[in-house]
Amino acid sequence: MDPNESPPNQFRHVVAMPYPGRGHINPMMNLCKRLVRRYPNLHVTFVVTEEWLGFIGPDPKPDRIHFSTLPNLIPSELVRAKDFIGFIDAVYTRLEEPFEKLLDSLNSPPPSVIFADTYVIWAVRVGRKRNIPVVSLWTMSATILSFFLHSDLLISHGHALFEPSEEEVVDYVPGLSPTKLRDLPPIFDGYSDRVFKTAKLCFDELPGARSLLFTTAYELEHKAIDAFTSKLDIPVYAIGPVIPFEELSVQNDNKEPNYIQWLEEQPEGSVLYISQGSFLSVSEAQMEEIVKGLRESGVRFLWVARGGELKLKEALEGSLGVVVSWCDQLRLSSALCSFLSPHFSHPQSHSNQKHVPHPMNPIKPQPLGVRHVVAMPWPGRGHINPMLNLCKSLVRRDPNLTVTFVVTEEWLGFIGSDPKPNRIHFATLPNIIPSELVRANDFIAFIDAVLTRLEEPFEQLLDRLNSPSTAIIADTYIIWAVRVGTKRNIPVASFWTTSATILSLFINSDLLASHGHFPIEPSESKLDEIVDYIPGLSPTRLSDLQILHGYSHQVFNIFKKSFGELYKAKYLLFPSAYELEPKAIDFFTSKFDFPVYSTGPLIPLEELSVGNENRELDYFKWLDEQPESSVLYISQGSFLSVSEAQMEEIVVGVREAGVKFFWVARGGELKLKEALESSLGVVVSCEICRGAVAKGGSSDANIDAFIKDITKIV
Structure with missing residues (x-):
């Protein structure tokens, strides 16, 4: 993929294979939406499990994004957090074969390219086997991927295992600003170590991809992106936050949701934003503790709740916050002061959305030949x-x-x-x-x-x-x-x-x-x-x-x-x-x-040449026996027809002329053979055409x- 190229208005068939999780499916879907809006002849087959199609099927999509499903061979989205390592293992081992069968079932033309989440470990292998280029999409920050890929540096500096209170600073990971050890995710500690070791296998496949996409802006993480550009022998593109800019601007041009109006009335930096995401869950006791803490702290808050919205509203009645089931994150105002979220991996995409422009390096595929x-x-x-x-x-x-x-x-x-x-x-x-x-x-x-x-x-x-x-x-x-x-x-x-x-x-x-x-x-x-x-x-x-x-x-x-x-x-x-x-x-x-x-x-x-290399057709043998330029070639073609009387006249003329001839008849061959019994014909080759x-x-x-x-x- 060459970022300096500008694709013409020609068709491409992209197969998109996100990791089965909302934080991966959403950015992949938004990337595909952005691409089909830019390129009117692009067609996307978006692959999810049958369960996930049920979750997102009703969501609006451009006509040229079509869903295909893999069977539900992995733990349900609703319970995957209970055994996340078992879930990862299932994705790694059970979905590759049905994905290949799905590729076989796709109608013409075959895929031009596969867009796969970096965590879909087998995607590059499948693409290599089928000679289909694979674009790897990393859905978090470039900095966190650099942190993961350079985990060996943590070991060599003696920082693999540490206590949360440690004040030492890590300043040697490419793209990572100097950061205290206690602020880094504990990837070598207990359960996280097991998850990291399982996920780390995917990073080994990155050099085999055709290109690597980051859902960030170069201006936000230029050091990390430059590190990947120099480290990997493939193009690296920072495509900007993959969020539905176009849809949000179209839907909300002339109206403000109530929570946006409320936010605009709050002092700058005074509102706590709470979002639990879609993966990790908290127990009922933990939820009660969070609610109690919010109420007693007296802090202003905006809580985006996935389920249980009414119950939360009742529990927080009289507090200084707003509970909603969904919000337009792009339009959150400067009133927000901090974020309470289970995700540690992409702080840049939260803190700068409102006022920092996000330049995007356009995705421009190189010749793929399909x-x-x-x-x-x-x-x-x-x-x-x-x-x-x-x-x-x-x-x-x-x-x-x-x-x-x-x-x-x-x-x-x-x-x-x-x-x-x-x-x-x-x-x-x-x-x-x-x-x-x-x-x-x-x-x-x-x-x-x-x-x-x-x-x-x-x-x-x-x-x-x-x-x-x-x-x-x-x-x-x-x-x-x-x-x-x-x-x-x-x-x-x-x-x-x-x-x-x-x-x-x-x-x-x-x-x-x-x-x-x-x-x-x-x-x-x-x-x-x-x-x-x-x-x-x-x-x-x-x-x-x-x-x-x-x-x-x-x-x-x-x-x-x-x-x-x-x-x-x-x-x-x-x-x-x-x-x-x-x-x-x-x-x-x-x-x-x-x-x-x-x-x-x-x-x-x-x-004509297959199967005839070592044998001559009968009419060729006959032709080779005739004197040069002695045979009349007759072919009526398939358009104009002659009457029976005209045909009889031609036959009589050929027979009485005594000329050698080669007649290609479309129909009536047996009748002609009888009428012209004991008569003959020729084909000449053109050496210029042969060359x-x-x-x-x-x-x-x-x-x-x-x-x-x-x-x-x-």
Whole structure:
């Protein structure tokens, strides 16, 4: 995590694992709330026991903080103080396995990072095993952690065991101001020694964390924080008091609670603040003694009672204090003079809240490489296939990348049984566009349906995803994809499935118009003129540019709006090799203010090579036996269809021509084989493409660069 970096509006999935205690859960929750408010694409899975979910479930939380639970395998919060060592041991030994199972059950994408309380001893071990970075959150002062970590200095100075009355001063612990021995917690004495030895095991795991967070301000504990910065080979951040500043200011802007009004009326430094916390409890006899002492002392007090509020109010009736069940500590006034609390570890956070500003070093994760990509292809085989092959290539290269591949329900039926990597999951849009089987009958109506009917269900699908999307890869023709991404702060990579040269022709149609070459009818005399001014396009006869006239002109005018959206995308991908189209790709690189990547031909090279290294397919053997350039390749694709009469005419022509041919038939293969019995075919390879997609080639490097772009935190 680099504090100088500023993350873009991209998604992160954080798993937060607090120690099961209110003084640990509250700061972890407030940290997560602060992060999701700062970063709109951040998603948090907050892990607590089932018992703790019951305690805090109703509390208000941002939508992007979701709870997951571990079973109640540890002593109840209500009784843990009775055997605290047994409680610690249970947390250390019983929760690691269910936590790992929980990680396995989380829906895509996997966690980017684990935020774990420093006392959760096994968190760093789990993260290391799964290659997930772990951020350690220390919920008390940096000074007390320094005191714990440097306990060996107490031993070497002969201060490990001491009597409470001793006046000797400890002035050798980094970050700790000179302090009398009697004022230090007796960590080597009796029961405290047993607790400390158990807890000390956690401190040994700190160097294995990715970074360390303190819930304090650097200005308050700069010596202690500097000591950790020099001691640990990981970043150390003082993030300021992790208390709900935003919520308190929103809720209390225009009204003052009664106890605040009462406090403001008291003389400065005259009120004793009493808070028992949520861990240690006192006996009934002890409580009566405290109440009696308050009454007889005549001191002003503010008592925050967790339970028994009414009974305390009755016992303290007529005294000079106020009893409340909860208070806004941030707004306590300068009337407070001292604190009665069981916590010794964080005096700074109490004494300076009202008037000392708390600067915060922002938490900024470094590249963690875990992303959830949503792929939205145009609903047609010539678009879905390259998009799916691109996604397969991405997940093979990046083991932490997960893809949600979006198709219509009809298309899922077509391709659902095809083999796919585990980390490509399908999601569907309803069949509210014309069927693939008839779309060619009225292609303009089909285009209009895709452009007008699918945006809303796609947005609803994004809302339903268990984890928000880090990036959207959308076919360039999906005109609304960039708009959806912009609205949701999700970067969109535009994927053009044909050649870069064709897109250059489309985008530069204004050049055609300025030369009098667009629009144009087939009968015009200009058809033999040469077009030699389109970036990346070799000199070409006007008649060969089919988009310029007739029905294609109508289709082009509809799609032209999609090209205007390209400027708002974050990336542009071409399924081409740079070596094949350098001029066109260079044109787009100079035209757009974002990365342009040529990924190489998006065909399943890996799948085709696996299992075929030592055997030749029959048609390859046959092809290798034919003279060079002697075979006609026939492929009808998946869009346009021919009538039965037209098919018979093609078959007759091929048969009578006596030409060798290689025909790829989508359906009707057996019938064609019978009709063309004793006829043949060929496939040619492109060595330029082979070099580009090979390891270290230009396209191979471009895919790696694209993955790095969509997985980085800037």
